Amino acid sequence: MKSINGPYDVVVVGGGAAGLSAGLVLGRSRRRVLIVDAGEPRNAPAAHMQGYLSRDGMPPAEFLAAGRREVAAYGVETADDRVTDVRADGPGEFTVDLAGGRSVHARRVVLATGLVDALPDVPGLAERWGRDVLHCPYCHGYEVRDQPFGVIASPVTGIHQALLVTQWSKDVTLFPHTAPxxxxxxxxxxxxxxxxxxxxxxxxxxVRDDRLAGVRLADGRTVPRSVLFVEAGAVPRNALADRLGARTQDTPFGPYPAVDAGGRTSVPGVWAVGNAVGPKVQVVNAAAAGYQAGLVINHELTLGDIDEGVAARRGEAQAPA
Known part of the structure; x- marks a missing residue:
């Protein structure tokens, strides 16, 4: 591993909406920030993202490129790399190792590592994911409205998704599949x-002419459908949080790092935001969480440095002449 670079005030692990938003706030707060992005956004398969005021319909790649330009304007550095380890070197002191060979020092760390959608084990789902195999009606329901919907029941949420999507189509078929x-x-x-x-x-x-035409059953039947909703299993990328010893909380979708309203984990100096703390975080919510984390981190660093300065000043005043 090469020599340590820095120090940075904050290293943000992940360059999606949450990570970029945290970087933007911290850059505008005149902090030295490094965002390390492995280039694996959750919404990459989607052609457009919806429901983000003023950005409705924007392709995800364009959104991230615009975010990078904005943070760069405030001096925030971005590295196309992968963080392999984060080690606490004392209160407010971290060493962050990158796959490319660098180690950097940070006073605070933001984990915006996101998650991976694990689809049901049905042939063909992955190839259609984000196109006509979908999971979020708030993200894509309007664009496929009034078409024949299919829903594969989830062992976790059961029939909930089938009931919900009736707001977007009155032609809905539920496939219990392997769920109870x-x-x-x-x-x-x-x-x-x-x-x-x-x-x-x-x-x-x-699939016909590169479009979903129906759902095939094991008994040979085919049910015509144009859109299929599935509840993907969410696998958080939380190896770093686990190695740091961050406390987790159980959710219906598995354990995720427990955080407070500002994104603080149980590890002093470490924040987690966006899909790193739950699968139901939309892009706009992830950006808001990153904003809040950036604000809280800058507040903590600023007042903490002042408190240290006061303590040092008092110590000097009390020292014998």
Missing amino acids: KPSADDMEKLAVAGVTVVEGEVAGLD
Whole structure:
């Protein structure tokens, strides 16, 4: 490993919406900041992102490129690299190792590492992901409105997604697949919502002319559908948080780092933001979380340095002549 560079006030691990937003606030606060980005954004398969005021419909890659230009204007550095380790060297002192061979010093660390969507084990889903196989109706529902929807039931959320997407289409078919059979109460809700239930395990997709045409079942049936919603399993990229010993909290989607309202983890000097703390964080929410973390970090550093200066001044005044 090469010699340590820095020091930086803050190293941000991850260059998505959360990480860039934290970097923007800290750069405007005249902090020396390094954002390390491995280039694996969660929403890369999507052609556009929706629901972000003033950025509705913008391609994700354009959004990130604009964010990089903005943070660079305030002196924030960005490295296309991967963080392999973060080591605490004492209160407010961290060494951050990069895959490219550098080690950098930081007073604070922001983990904006995001997550990976783990799709159900159905042939063809991954190839259509972000196109006509979707997971979030708030992100994509309007764009596919009034088309025939299919929903593969999730073992975690059950029929919830099928009920929800009826706001965007009245032609919805639920495939319980390998999830538990809906209860009598659930079947009543589905009937009231106008959702058709088709039993049987999903075996694959019927794709024609590069468009989803239907859902194939293991018994040979094909149910025509133009859009398929699935609840992807979320696998957080939290190896760094785990190695640092950050406390976790259990969620229906597995353990995630426990943070306070400002993004602080249980490890002093380490923040976690965006999808690093939960799978249901949209782009606009991730940006807000990064903003809040940047604000809190600058506040802590500024007042902490002043307190240290006061203590040193008092120590000098009390020292014998």
